[in-house]
Amino acid sequence: MEIRLNDILRTVPEGTTVGQLRDQLLPECDMMILNGFPVGGEEILTDGDVAVIYQKATVPPRERFEALMTVRHTAGVHDAVKRSCVGIAGLGGLGSLVAMTLTRLGIGRLVLADFDIVEPSNLNRQQYFSDQIGQKKTAALLDNLKRINPYLDSVTHDVLLTRDNFSDVFQGCDVVVECFDTAAAKRMAYTVARTVMKNVPFVMASGVAGHADTADIIAKSIADNVTRVGDGVTAAGQGVGLMSPRVTVAAGIQANVVLNLLLKKHGFQENPTGDGESRHDTIQPIGQRLKGTRT
Amino acid sequence: MIVVVNGERTVMNGEVTIRSLLTDFGLSDTSGVAVECNDEFIEQEQYDRMIRDGDTIEIVRFVGGG
Numbered sequence: 001m002e003i004r005l006n007d008i009l010r011t012v013p014e015g016t017t018v019g020q021l022r023d024q025l026l027p028e029c030d031m032m033i034l035n036g037f038p039v040g041g042e043e044i045l046t047d048g049d050v051a052v053i054y055q056k057a058t059v060p061p062r063e064r065f066e067a068l069m070t071v072r073h074t075a076g077v078h079d080a081v082k083r084s085c086v087g088i089a090g091l092g093g094l095g096s097l098v099a100m101t102l103t104r105l106g107i108g109r110l111v112l113a114d115f116d117i118v119e120p121s122n123l124n125r126q127q128y129f130s131d132q133i134g135q136k137k138t139a140a141l142l143d144n145l146k147r148i149n150p151y152l153d154s155v156t157h158d159v160l161l162t163r164d165n166f167s168d169v170f171q172g173c174d175v176v177v178e179c180f181d182t183a184a185a186k187r188m189a190y191t192v193a194r195t196v197m198k199n200v201p202f203v204m205a206s207g208v209a210g211h212a213d214t215a216d217i218i219a220k221s222i223a224d225n226v227t228r229v230g231d232g233v234t235a236a237g238q239g240v241g242l243m244s245p246r247v248t249v250a251a252g253i254q255a256n257v258v259l260n261l262l263l264k265k266h267g268f269q270e271n272p273t274g275d276g277e278s279r280h281d282t283i284q285p286i287g288q289r290l291k292g293t294r295t
Numbered sequence: 296m297i298v299v300v301n302g303e304r305t306v307m308n309g310e311v312t313i314r315s316l317l318t319d320f321g322l323s324d325t326s327g328v329a330v331e332c333n334d335e336f337i338e339q340e341q342y343d344r345m346i347r348d349g350d351t352i353e354i355v356r357f358v359g360g361g
Contacts, residue, residue, distance in 0.1 A: 094361045179361050183327025186357035190329045194336045206327075209360040222355050223331075236360030247361070 001047040006054075007067060018043050031245045033071045050075070060294050063212050065151055070106045077259070078106045080266040085109040085174035088256055089161055089189060091137040092116075093242065094205050095179030096127035096144075097251035098258070103145045103152055105259060110145070110230040113157040113169050114138055119189045125244040161185070166192045170200075173260050173263060178204040179251075183235070193226050200225065204256045208233035217250050227252045296348035305340040307346070320354065327357040 001009055005021065005287040011181070012021065018032045019041025032039050033052040033241040045051070052071045054060065060068045070078040084104055088095045091114035099110060118128045132140040139239035145152050156167050161180075166189065170176050178189040186206060207230035208217065216231040228252050236242040298305050311329055322328050331353045332335040337344070346352070350356070 015307065173323055181359060181361040183357045183359045186359075187327050187329050190355065190357065191336065194329070204357070205361055206357040207360070210300075222352070228355075228357075230358075232356075233358060234360070235358035240359045240360075264326065 001045070003047070003049045003051060005051045007062070011023070012045060016040060016045050018045060018051055018053075018058045019026040021045070022091060026053045029055050036072055036075060066106050067258050069149060071106075072251060073106070076268050077218075077263065080268050081259065082103050082108045083266070084174045084262045085111065085172055086262075087111040087113070087176040088179055089113055089166070089170070089178035090135070090181065090185070091126075091141050091178060092179060092181055093244075093247040094208070094251045094254065095177070096141055097248060098177050098179060098255050099141055099145060100127050100148065101156055101252065101255035102258065103148045105156045105193065105255070106149075108153060110152065110154040111157070111170055111173055112138055112141060113159060113161055114152060114159060115160040125242060125247045135151035140188060147171075149286050150230045155220035160291050161188075163191060167196050173200060175203060175261050177202045177254055177258060179254075181236070187276070190223075190226065203254050203261070204228045205230050205250055205254060208246050209234045209236040209240050211243060211246065214246055217246060217253060219253055221290060227257050229257065245253050298348070299328075299351045301352070301354055307337065311319055311346045312343050312348060313337060315354070316346060317342070322354070322356060327359070329355050329357075340345075 001014060002009055005025070008155055011019060018034055022029055022032055031054050034043055035050050052068065054068055066082070076269055084107060086107055088110065090097050091099065091112055092230060095114065099112060102110060116137050118132045118135050118140050120133060123130060127138050127144060127284055136158055138158045142156055143156060145154065159169065161169060166263055174272060176229065178186060178187050180189060189202065189204060202225060203227060206228050217229065219227050219229045222228045234240065296307055296308055317323065317325060317328060325339065325342065332350055
C-alpha cells in the first residue's frame with residue numbers, strides 16, 4: 001500500500017505500524033504525527049495515510065520548516081493559505097494579533113502597514129514586548145513574526161494609510177484586514193472597499209472595547225465584500241477601556257474569517273464564517289450598550 | 296415617498312436629505328458613518344442631497360477601538 005512519509009510517497013507492507021516505520025527509516029526521531037494528530041506508534045498504517053516523523057527538540061531545516069509548523073493543520077488548509085497574500089491595515093491590538101495568527105497558519109505573504117511606534121500603553125493588548133518600546137511597529141512586529149517563522153514572506157509599509165495610498169499599499173492582496181483604531185479611519189477603509197477595491201474581500205472590526213460578554217463579538221456581512229467583526233456598538237472612549245480579552249477574541253475571529261475566505265477562494269469550503277444572509281447593520285441609538293449575558 | 300433603509304421599507308414625508316435621515320438615526324456625528332444609495336457610494340459632501348421615492352439606502356456605522 002502507499003503512504004506519504006514526510007511529504008514523500010512510499011510503498012510499505014500491509015500491517016506496518018507508524019512506530020515500525022520510524023524504527024526502520026528515522027530511528028533518531030521521537031515525534032510521530034499521523035493524519036495531523038500525534039500518535040504513540042502502535043497505529044497500523046492504511047492506504048493513503050499521511051505520516052510526519054521528526055525530532056521534537058530540533059529546529060527543522062528551511063525546506064522542512066513550514067511542513068512541520070503546519071503538521072497539525074487540517075489537510076488542505078496550508079496548501080490554500082500558502083498561496084495567499086493578506087494585507088493588514090494597522091498593527092495595533094487587532095492587527096498585530098491577526099498578523100501573528102496568520103503567520104502561524106502558514107500564510108504565503110503578509111503586507112503590513114502602520115506609521116506608529118510601540119509605547120507602554122500598547123502592552124495591555126498588542127503583540128509587542130517591553131524591550132520594543134520606541135521601535136517602529138512595522139519593524140518590531142516583523143521581528144516577532146520572524147521568530148515564529150524565519151521564512152515568512154512579507155512587505156512592510158511605515159506609512160499613515162489614507163484614501164490616496166490605501167489601494168496602492170494593498171494591491172495584490174487576496175484579503176484586506178482593517179485593524180484601525182478610529183471610527184474615521186474605519187470609514188476610510190470602508191470607502192476604499194466600496195469604491196476602488198470592490199473585488200477584494202475586507203474583514204473589518206467595530207465594537208471590541210470593554211469587557212462585556214465576548215459572545216457579542218460576531219462576524220457579520222455588511223456589504224458584498226465586507227465582513228465586520230465586533231459587537232458594532234462598544235467604542236473605546238473615556239470610561240470604556242480597550243483590553244486584551246475582547247480584542248484577542250475579535251482578532252481571532254477576524255483571522256478565522258480570513259481563513260475561510262481563502263479556503264473558499266481555493267475551492268476548499270463553501271461558506272465563510274459569518275452571517276451571509278443579511279448585510280444590514282442594526283443602527284443602535286447612541287449610548288445603547290449590549291448587555292452581557294450570564295448563563 | 297417610500298424608501299428602503301437597511302432593508303426596511305419606510306414611509307417618509309416632506310423633503311428628506313441623507314444628512315437629516317442620519318440625524319433621525321442618531322448619527323449627526325458622521326465621522327464613522329458610510330452611506331450607499333442605489334448601490335452607489337455617497338461621499339460626505341453629498342449628504343445634503345435629497346432622498347427620492349424608491350431609493351434604497353444602506354447605512355453602516357463604525358466605532359473606534361482596536
